[in-house]
Amino acid sequence: MLQERIPDFSKFVEPDRVRKEVYTDAGVFEREMERIHETLWIYCGHESQVPKAGDYYAVQLGRQPMLMVRGPEGKVHVLYNRCPHRGNMMCGDRHGNTGEFFRCSYHAWTFHHDGRLRNIPMMESGYQGTRYGRDNPECSMKRAARVESYRGFVFASLAKDGPTLKEFLGASLVAFDDMCDRAPEGEVEIVPNCFRIIQHSNWKIFLENQLDALHPSVTHQSTGRAAHEVEKMIEKKTGKAPLSYHMLSAFATVTIDKWDNFQTINHPQGHCILTGYMGLRPKDPDTLKYEKTLIKAYGQKRMEEILGVNIHHVLIYPGLSVQSPLQQLRAVRPLGVDRTLTEIWHFRLKGAPEAIYRRSLAYYNLVNSPATVVNADDLENFWKCHQGLSSDGGDWVSFARHFGRDIEKDGVVESGPGMGTSEAPMRNQMKAWARYMGNGK
Amino acid sequence: MKTQHEVEQFLYRQAELLDSKQWQAWIDLFTDDGVYWMPPEPSHRTWEGMPAIFAEDKNLMRVRMGRVLHPDAWSQRPLWGTNHVVSNVVIVKSSTNEVQVRSRFHMMELRRDDVRHYAGAYTHRLKKTRGGYRIKLQRVDMTNAQAAYDYVLQVWV
Numbered sequence: 001m002l003q004e005r006i007p008d009f010s011k012f013v014e015p016d017r018v019r020k021e022v023y024t025d026a027g028v029f030e031r032e033m034e035r036i037h038e039t040l041w042i043y044c045g046h047e048s049q050v051p052k053a054g055d056y057y058a059v060q061l062g063r064q065p066m067l068m069v070r071g072p073e074g075k076v077h078v079l080y081n082r083c084p085h086r087g088n089m090m091c092g093d094r095h096g097n098t099g100e101f102f103r104c105s106y107h108a109w110t111f112h113h114d115g116r117l118r119n120i121p122m123m124e125s126g127y128q129g130t131r132y133g134r135d136n137p138e139c140s141m142k143r144a145a146r147v148e149s150y151r152g153f154v155f156a157s158l159a160k161d162g163p164t165l166k167e168f169l170g171a172s173l174v175a176f177d178d179m180c181d182r183a184p185e186g187e188v189e190i191v192p193n194c195f196r197i198i199q200h201s202n203w204k205i206f207l208e209n210q211l212d213a214l215h216p217s218v219t220h221q222s223t224g225r226a227a228h229e230v231e232k233m234i235e236k237k238t239g240k241a242p243l244s245y246h247m248l249s250a251f252a253t254v255t256i257d258k259w260d261n262f263q264t265i266n267h268p269q270g271h272c273i274l275t276g277y278m279g280l281r282p283k284d285p286d287t288l289k290y291e292k293t294l295i296k297a298y299g300q301k302r303m304e305e306i307l308g309v310n311i312h313h314v315l316i317y318p319g320l321s322v323q324s325p326l327q328q329l330r331a332v333r334p335l336g337v338d339r340t341l342t343e344i345w346h347f348r349l350k351g352a353p354e355a356i357y358r359r360s361l362a363y364y365n366l367v368n369s370p371a372t373v374v375n376a377d378d379l380e381n382f383w384k385c386h387q388g389l390s391s392d393g394g395d396w397v398s399f400a401r402h403f404g405r406d407i408e409k410d411g412v413v414e415s416g417p418g419m420g421t422s423e424a425p426m427r428n429q430m431k432a433w434a435r436y437m438g439n440g441k
Numbered sequence: 442m443k444t445q446h447e448v449e450q451f452l453y454r455q456a457e458l459l460d461s462k463q464w465q466a467w468i469d470l471f472t473d474d475g476v477y478w479m480p481p482e483p484s485h486r487t488w489e490g491m492p493a494i495f496a497e498d499k500n501l502m503r504v505r506m507g508r509v510l511h512p513d514a515w516s517q518r519p520l521w522g523t524n525h526v527v528s529n530v531v532i533v534k535s536s537t538n539e540v541q542v543r544s545r546f547h548m549m550e551l552r553r554d555d556v557r558h559y560a561g562a563y564t565h566r567l568k569k570t571r572g573g574y575r576i577k578l579q580r581v582d583m584t585n586a587q588a589a590y591d592y593v594l595q596v597w598v
């Protein structure tokens with residue numbers, strides 16, 4: 001295994017390039033699961049997915065099958081989906097309601113929603129004089145070491161020590177603030193549907209793509225052109241095409257050089273904010289009505305601030321891509337070194353007019369559904385990337401675009417002005433990766 | 442009996458146009474306000490305001506067609522094809538100008554060297570016109586609608 005061959009992971013990463021094994025080696029993947037996905041704060045889900053006591057959702061954190069469950073006192077718990085008796089998985093469904101307690105399907109041990117043992121059939125006669133019983137914590141379902149939530153978004157860390165959720169998220173908190181502030185009631189709620197799509201590639205290939213401003217006009221040219229044709233046709237007929245056409249045609253009309261107008265702001269944890277205004281303030285009646293509800297809730301000045309936030313999306317390391325202006329996010333669940341599941345959710349702005357929900361829904365369906373006309377071509381490239389990297393045709397992946405021109409201040413790295421296509425985010429992610437994989441936190 | 446036969450022939454033609462990649466002819470099967478809809482779960486009663494795997498009017502169908510015909514639609518480049526079998530055709534409702542039909546399908550898809558299988562139910566609302574039937578609504582309920590998709594669906598099923 002590679003771990004023995006090159007034990008020093010920092011050797012895999014140079015400032016402007018990384019070794020291909022970072023993406024393809026099974027030993028590297030195992031260590032990533034341990035050091036990154038089972039250590040850092042990982043997104044579990046939104047509190048509104050489990051509104052009632054006993055509601056649960058299964059979620060995979062690293063290699064660990066977990067349950068996010070709502071307790072009777074309203075608290076959300078995250079537990080290992082495993083019975084402490086003989087190891088049976090507790091819930092076999094992806095989601096549901098467990099009732100007043102968990103009951104194992106094998107021998108009927110029961111547990112409270114926070115994982116504490118409730119009862120064992122004939123406990124007195126069966127366990128008297130043994131080390132097992134109500135007082136032994138090993139008879140309870142194991143809980144995630146740490147669980148915290150921010151504005152309804154629940155995260156868990158499987159490591160006892162480390163920064164708090166807020167410390168870890170740092171500047172990327174803006175993803176949740178931006179999403180929730182856009183709601184007149186200051187909150188979002190889940191749209192109860194999760195699109196799940198499997199990518200045949202390493203999880204980091206997806207992360208890098210999320211911040212890759214060079215690729216849209218190349219990868220998505222065909223969709224951009226087709227949407228632009230139809231957009232023009234609709235405009236000719238009715239004067240105005242729906243906003244979703246504009247979002248798709250941008251792949252063709254925003255030529256490759258213009259993507260340099262974007263900017264990335266990269267943080268030491270590996271997070272990245274991609275700025276670039278999404279153009280969501282057309283002067284149509286729906287938007288004006290929405291602005292009015294925001295003014296009523298927050299006042300004119302604050303409304304301008306909220307709608308003026310200049311974010312395309314935020315990548316929270318190591319696996320959450322949040323598109324806050326359109327209220328959607330994609331959570332990355334690595335399944336293996338060359339298989340990655342993405343779970344894609346959409347949120348409703350509480351108190352906003354229906355038309356605003358429909359607008360982001362149209363984007364969710366077009367871009368993120370399993371029949372997407374956009375990500376289909378990304379997934380094709382991800383597969384090809386993984387195939388190419390698995391070969392001996394070369395040892396390195398290059399991240400040298402605009403290298404040396406980044407602007408660094410207090411550990412925060414910004415792509416230079418007019419250099420939005422800089423590979424700064426990839427360089428930054430890999431720097432963080434090497435740190436996590438080594439001994440440092 | 443006559444309607445049953447005509448409807449069956451129509452459904453076979455619909456599937457044949459997809460399998461032979463005659464996209465424009467397939468789109469032409471729809472009425473001007475026709476909709477192609479694939480809900481993510483069977484309980485959904487409308488596509489309006491709902492998440493949907495597909496919810497396409499003719500304009501969106503044109504976008505999808507334009508995309509797959511473009512030489513740079515990368516995910517369309519590999520060897521790719523489908524084969525539908527449609528069966529269990531049951532007329533649910535019939536009036537002077539509309540027929541509602543349920544049927545079942547199996548579809549095999551080839552992509553590079555991989556074969557995938559899909560199955561599900563069609564619900565068609567067909568309008569009777571002078572030129573034959575036209576689709577007002579094609580609802581497609583995939584058996585695996587709620588499962589994770591191993592790769593994406595390229596075109597209509």
Ligand code: FES
Pocket residue numbers: 083084085086087088104105106107108109
């Ligand atoms: S394995 Fe759960 S009760 Fe026995």
Ligand SMILES: [Fe+2]
Pocket residue numbers: 215216219220374375378
């Ligand atoms: Fe893309």
